[in-house]
Amino acid sequence: MRPTAKDLAEAAGVSLATIDRVLNERPNVSPKAARRVAEAIERIGFVRNPAAVALARNKTYRFRFVLPTSGDQYLSELIAGVDEAREALRADSTEVEAARIAMNDPHHVAKYLTGIDHDALDGVAVMAPESPQVRDALLRLVERGVRVVQFLSGQERLESADYVGVDNFAAGATAGKIVGRFIGERKGKIVIVSETMMALDSIQRRLGFDSIINAHFPQLECLPSLETYADERRADLIIQRTLQHNPDTVAVYVLSAEARIPLTAVWSTQEARPLTIVAHERTPFSEQALMDERIDAVIAQDPGHAVRSALRIMRARSDHRELLASQERIRIEVLLKENLQFA
């Protein structure tokens, strides 16, 4: 039989009350008693029954995802992931919500974060661009006892918070390797498109991409990043112009999550010439384009996994529990037409 707290009390030669004080880190425990209990835990292999703990505590957890208002299909996938998790966790006394706020003004984001009621919320997963104000607001949240996860965004990593997402330098490098190897011996230029190069993740992806191309594929030349600012007209214009000025373009790399606008522009200008095209994130658009062989590869991070991972982390931190690191590593996935695997 698995030992209970009562068995532990006997083994340690103390009362149940003292066991309770030790296990729940209550005050008024002598070092001697603490030692005896710790030793007994080791000796008899005591492990608290999480079901009993959960029942006795009878606590409901509240976690919030803070996501941008703007955003295209990938954001929808994320929202879907949050909804799915909310349903799945309803049974476990865990409330999951998603807030959408405008991310263009860091001051506004910081204000929102500061305004969060810290005893109504156990954790937040924040997807916001880097800014000192946001950074400070996050730190203050942590100080007030809210578990913070930096979520899929190009934030400077905080010591006191967890990060969920891929290494964007590596993601860019992976894209670079795929582009380089798919093109082969041919010489030519690579058009690189981004929504904005202000974001840290875009910068890191670009750096990773360039590092591989420069080191391994000297016959290829990366053009300066084109920024669409999520503006369709602007995207059409600059992409058309760039492709016309560079008839020796052999590849297009879209490093933002949303590839629809730039690639539509590419395909409208450029009908016959075969380009190697690599984009980021699995969305209905990129899925379809992979199936149609209009995109060669997609570098992705699974949004559902990211959401679940953030929740597991916040939950574990709330309970002062360890977590299984290997399960929380978000993979840099390489998707081809062949390994899409629809469920």
Next chain:
Amino acid sequence: MRPTAKDLAEAAGVSLATIDRVLNERPNVSPKAARRVAEAIERIGFVRNPAAVALARNKTYRFRFVLPTSGDQYLSELIAGVDEAREALRADSTEVEAARIAMNDPHHVAKYLTGIDHDALDGVAVMAPESPQVRDALLRLVERGVRVVQFLSGQERLESADYVGVDNFAAGATAGKIVGRFIGERKGKIVIVSETMMALDSIQRRLGFDSIINAHFPQLECLPSLETYADERRADLIIQRTLQHNPDTVAVYVLSAEARIPLTAVWSTQEARPLTIVAHERTPFSEQALMDERIDAVIAQDPGHAVRSALRIMRARSDHRELLASQERIRIEVLLKENLQFA
């Protein structure tokens, strides 16, 4: 406040005893009462508290992985995954064990499976090659109330069991696409090595690989599969001979989980000539070879994820619970040097 069984009883206008009968599918419930309870569950949004259920049931789950005795590094990774899961689930009254049995004689495997004590075990995850006898033994286990998962192996899929693992045809196709695109325009032959072509998964991978090469890369020719039978001497011999007879070889595809023996043979014969090499499964060997750029890509299925998935499935089946399908899909990962991401 979240509704409890008591609230549900009130809402349905029945007693707690009837609620208990309905929830736990006990006999002697009139259709009328069942309907009233079902309606009330919907109406007030009742969800059983899993912590309370677990505590009251006070059941310990026992799951066993049945793995082959032979096998190299990938099997070690699997065992490590099982060990990790065992530790993680110890708290949840779940015992996880791994049994190693010889898989060469299907009769022996079937006998082992038949000998399993079905009330001492809640579920088994079996990694065994296809055979009618094993298939029947698994079916009998299911009939006796043991949850069965067909685990990472080329079994014919059973209706009454779950499958954890990738679609091997798609995995082979993915390998084919990578090989084809990495080689580019060049003409040449592809050496394909397998431990054995008796296994269903090897056959499926080969079919997937061929289908892509034939359809998209007519300049490449797939040679007949070389079978090593896990014999180092034999591998050296046949691989050397094949490479010498086919000086126009441009790629090697190893479709078994263990790439060490065949690739060592390749590298020893073939020093200078640059070959595109694709193998399966992430192991210390394949990791190192990727880092050293002696392998170009690895097609992998995460063993840790597979183990956790199998356990989640067996647990959910035991509790008659639904599970989150999206979480249980094992991805066909494409690993390059760039996206290895050491933890």
Next chain:
DNA sequence: CAAGAATTGAGGTGCGCACCTCAAAATTTG
């Protein structure tokens, strides 16, 4: 309509732990 069967309700117990109170014992302090 009576006897049998099926259904329902009331009530109790226990799962393992958190959280609380109060008194007793041990230790520290002036």
Next chain:
DNA sequence: CAAATTTTGAGGTGCGCACCTCAATTCTTG
């Protein structure tokens, strides 16, 4: 050494549910 303080123990309650018993009620069936 006495008083103040800290530490410890005993004991109780409740979390939400599963599982059990027994009596009361309703429904079948010949």
